[in-house]
Amino acid sequence: MDLAWYDRVPWPGVWADLMLALHVVIVLFLVLGQLLVLIGWCQNWQWTRNLWFRLTHLVTIGFVIAQTWLGQLCPLTIWEQQLRMAAGQSIYQESFIQHWLGRLIFFDLPWWVFIAAYSMFGLLVLLSWWRYPPRWPQRSRLKWL
Numbered sequence: 001m002d003l004a005w006y007d008r009v010p011w012p013g014v015w016a017d018l019m020l021a022l023h024v025v026i027v028l029f030l031v032l033g034q035l036l037v038l039i040g041w042c043q044n045w046q047w048t049r050n051l052w053f054r055l056t057h058l059v060t061i062g063f064v065i066a067q068t069w070l071g072q073l074c075p076l077t078i079w080e081q082q083l084r085m086a087a088g089q090s091i092y093q094e095s096f097i098q099h100w101l102g103r104l105i106f107f108d109l110p111w112w113v114f115i116a117a118y119s120m121f122g123l124l125v126l127l128s129w130w131r132y133p134p135r136w137p138q139r140s141r142l143k144w145l
Contacts, residue, residue, distance in 0.1 A: 006082040013087035019080040024101045026060065026076070033057045034125060041132040054134035058125055065122045068115050 009015055034057070040048025047053075067074060 004082070004086075006079070006086040009083065009086060011087075012083040013089055016080050016083035016087060016089070019076055019083060020101050023074070023076045023080070024105055027105050030057065030061055030064070030121075034121070034128065037128050037132065041128070046135070049132070049135040051134040051136055054129065058129065061118075061122050061125050065118045068111075068118045071111070 006012060033053070036045075037048045037054070037057075039045070064074070
């Protein structure tokens with residue numbers, strides 16, 4: 001019988017905790033990144049107009065919105081759950097990281113709340129692109145001596 005990928009992972013509980021931590025980092029990137037863009041707009045911080053930062057932010061929130069509208073769970077959530085299953089963990093045997101970080105980013109609300117919240121956040125990101133657009137990198141000019 002062929003085992004699933006998560007049954008072959010050494011220390012699946014540790015990997016599940018790392019997956020949850022990565023999930024939190026991405027959530028913080030989205031929320032704090034947008035907050036910094038808005039502050040940068042008011043304070044005229046040029047680094048908040050960096051194309052790669054803003055493009056990564058836009059693509060990430062676009063992915064979150066698309067999967068929510070399609071009724072799909074985040075792949076990180078699915079992988080974390082599979083790893084916890086492989087570790088033999090249940091809701092009553094959670095680690096410290098799972099307990100606290102999970103409560104920080106997971107809420108038991110109807111699906112439509114997430115669709116509305118993510119969509120509104122995405123609109124804020126798009127508004128920021130329109131009102132405070134990123135700067136395209138300038139090519140360095142070669143100076144001929």
